[in-house]
Amino acid sequence: MKKNLVATTTLRSRVVKFLEKGPDTIVDASTMTPERLIEELHTHQIELEMQNEDLRLARANSERLQARYADLYEFAPVGYITLGDNSKIVEANLTAARLLGVEKSQIMHRPFTDFVDPEFQDILYFHLAKVRKSEVHESCELKLKKCAGKPFYALLESMAICSGENRGTEIRISFSNINESKLSVIALKESADRNEMLLNLLPQSAVLVDSDRKVIVANRAARSRGVKLGEPCRAENLAEHPFEAVRNEDLQNVGFLVDEDTYRQRLITVIDDSNDAVCLMDLQGNIKAWNQMAEKMYGYPASEATKMSVFDLVPARLKHQTSHLLSEISAGVLVKPFETRRVARDGSVLDVCLKFTRMVQHGKIVAIESTDRDINSHNLLFASLQDLPRRIIVAQEEERSRISQVLHSEFGQALIALKLFTVV
16 A cells, blocks of 8 residues: 555656646636536546557557567577676576576676686686777687586677666677587697697608699608798609609699608519519500519519510410500500400410509609409319309219119110020
8 A cells, every 4th residue: 555655646746747847738627617627538538548558558569579589588599698897797598597507596696707717717808808899799719617517618799788777888798509619620630730740750751732732731851851831842852753653643632752762662562562463664565663473473584574565475466455555545544454365484375354554743644554463263263163064964964874874784684584584
């Protein structure tokens, strides 16, 4: 009752002040008849009721919109907080409380620094100072502490707003959890640092170049040999051997600067340990190198083979085909592995499976490498398997003939014995 009396008194005082400001609006009722006065009062009453209905509808609509925007604010996918002049939280939504792992009531009127990792306090200080001086959005990344949980990385978007409620300048902040993406970036950086460390530990020089052959990355050994970042990689710094060149061509943007002795020893080991005959020849078919398996297969030592041509190993009727293949490979045509024949030193003809590889250097084919696999035993086994059904049929026929002969012989002996018994 006392509260209603105070409200009525306040309303009356407001009406008195309004009448004092505009006395001309007061209607002189002494000049009106009672009927006219009643009609005016009734008209004003209807006007007041209509205004009251409009106000009631406007209030209901305002409350509905307020509830809708409150839901959008509270359940937004990002956290919203508002900081006062003293950097204390004056407003926050439910998402912010959930991200920080506390109840909404426990987050209010607390310094935002309570939820920031100590290592990132300075970043927050300078960020807020920059926001207060700026009129646009500012962003930064912080590590926030979560109550009863692990800290997480968050992306902050902040903007200063001048409050109309005598609270001075407020800072509105939206933040979201970017922990997974940030940890992925950190892991990638650590991996890159480890790879760079491993590259620097390599005794050989290694460089990474772009499509224009400009150096992007170079390890310590490469830099000691004069390789500079951003400059074109000099041709003399790259390995000149065709085997190394083809690997560079496959990788397209990776080059290895290998010491000659190290490279030669590695090449000899890889090729000599191969179970296939490896032959390196120029575009005319002149043999430049081959491995131990080639010596064993064809019977020519390397010192003698390097003075020969591949045509010396080809049967006469296949020389034209070999010449045509070399021309196609030199023109850049990719030749699939195929079966053919080769002649060994003792004159024996070998069935082999050939695979040609183009040796590319500086974008040009400079040599051809052939891998020869002896498939004599394979072909013999295959021919034996193909002939197996015929041999089975022959064996079956021979067995039938033998059985029939045995039966015929036994039957004849039985007839002779029967005749002798009859005569007696």
